[in-house]
Amino acid sequence: MASTTLICETEPWMDLKAHVEDIKPTHLRNLMNDTERCKSMMVETDGILVDYSRQQASQKTMEKLFNLAKAAHLKEKIDRMSNGELINITENRSVLHMALRAPKDKVICSRGVNVVPDVWSVLDKIKAFSEKIRSGLWVGATGKVLKDVVAVGIGGSFLGPLFVHTALQTDPEASECAKGHQLRFLANVDPIDYARSITGLNPETTLVVIVSKTFTTRETMLNARTMREWIKNELGSDAVSKHMVAVSTNIKLVKDFGIDPNNIFGFWDWVGGRYSVCSAVGVLPLSLQYGFSVVRNFLDGASSIDEHFCSAPYEKNLPVILGLLSVWNSTFLGYSSRAILPYSQALEKFAPHIQQVSMESNGKGVTIDGIKLPFEAGEIDFGEPGTNGQHSFYQLIHQGRVIPCDFIGVMKSQHPISLKDELVCNHDELMSNFFAQPDALAYGKTSEQLLADNVANDLIPHKTFSGNRPSLSILLPSLGAYNIGQLLAIYEHRVAVQGFIWGINSFDQWGVELGKSLASQVTLQLSKSRKEKTPVEGFNYSTTTLLTKFLK
Ligand code: F6P
DSSP states (O other): OOOSSOGGGSHHHHHHHHHHHHHTTSOHHHHTTOHHHHHHTEEEETTEEEEOTTSSOOHHHHHHHHHHHHHTTHHHHHHHHHTTOOOBTTTTBOOOGGGGGOOTTOOOEETTEEOHHHHHHHHHHHHHHHHHHHHTSSBOTTSOBOOEEEEEOOGGGTHHHHHHHHHHTTOHHHHHHTTTOEEEEEOOSSHHHHHHHHTTOOGGGEEEEEEOSSSOOHHHHHHHHHHHHHHHHHHOGGGHHHHEEEEESOHHHHHHHTOOGGGEEEOOTTSOGGGOTTSHHHHHHHHHHHOHHHHHHHHHHHHHHHHHHHHSOGGGOHHHHHHHHHHIIIIISOOOEEEEEESOGGGTTHHHHHHIIIIIHHOOSBOTTSOBOSSOOOOEEEEOOTTGGGGTTHHHHHHSSOOOEEEEEESSOSSOOOOTTOSSOHHHHHHHHHHHHHHHHHHOBOHHHHHHTTOOGGGHHHHOBOOOOOEEEEEESOOSHHHHHHHHHHHHHHHHHHHHHHTOOTTOOGGGHHHHHHHHHHHHHHHHHHHHOOOOOSSOHHHHHHHHHHHO
């Protein structure tokens, strides 16, 4: 909703600003003593429990945040997004990643046209194609079954599919379906990534999927040409049509590249790159690896959260609550980072994916109307699975800077191990950390407690933990495809909520353009200097010196 009033000029914003002074002196130790408060800070939907009682927030804070949501017209903005209005105004596009996982009978329009039938027709095409490849009905140029897939793409055309693939790999149902198949990714233009992606692969059994919304991204196009060369050199020029397919919105460029138009899996301009894992971008490579029905479960999980997000009142709405708390932490309390800490190795690629979803979406300097923001939007996301992270950066989280943490745990392990002589099973050992860390952060350890523990005086300052460090806990029932879809959608919508509150456009990414165009100028210079042996010119002293040394 275009509005000239900045959110920071509204009453609820001022009210929250003043409220910071009420909250800051209240230690989480005390807040945690209020059972009624804690009870009110647990929300559950479709098997997922979120406990945000360890946030530096009272019930009053939440009321004020919900008032802020009203002032920001959050509900109207969610409705405008789900109704296909052109809310990405700098690109004049709808933002409809929810349509990618919508049930068949749902009507979602962009520019007056229901997009759901198009979505389902691409899904049907992927289902048929992946079944043909997996069953061996479609074979490679030398008659061999294509059991290996290399997905070539970067950014949103890589990180989401990599996250879901990594998460599904250890799911018993999914891994059973993946037997005999292999999925790899090639993202970086660094030739090392190319070398890694093809090491040990036989081109005769490999299908290359070029994934690029624009089909112009320089890294992806160079990698695509390199893969095409590999196929041609090993199997001959005619093999390309059997061994290369594409996912893109740019049908013309895909055809020009030499891929058979029948083997293009389309999507639409209303799918943002970082929100595209539920389009053919993710669905095709994942279906080739796991079969379509596993991927359908993933889409259904995401869809269940979409329904919840669009219909639940603010007080019960997981993405709304999480988004508002992130605004509270980053904008009002001044904690500009957020750690994403899944206690599940299967989620090791979750934080890298959310980094793009969050930071490319909300790392903006102006409002949606182009007015310079008088506050900082976006936050710095990073993370690692626990317990590995505990032995890496948790020192800083416990005694250094205050970094709000998302602890993500899973109730049932997919690979339970119980050794005979151990106190607990391996998953309980892992989850003990998941349950303990939030309290360590919230309560800390006082000098009085250390004294009582007979800690030597000179060590007391070093061993004291101030506590009062906010976190929230997300408990998933399991980590099947459905739950992975739920988790993805919760974070996607949380990021949108933050952007809607800040009043920015979370769906464009102009900030990545400048670096790209400067890199093109450098490429031209490198090519010229190498071919014509000309000196570097047109750059500043620093870049000229570096380039000259590099060329030597
Ligand atoms: O990094 C910028 C970006 O445009 C991302 O938003 C996008 O996910 C990525 O590049 C890849 O783009 P494409 O799918 O068009 O190759």
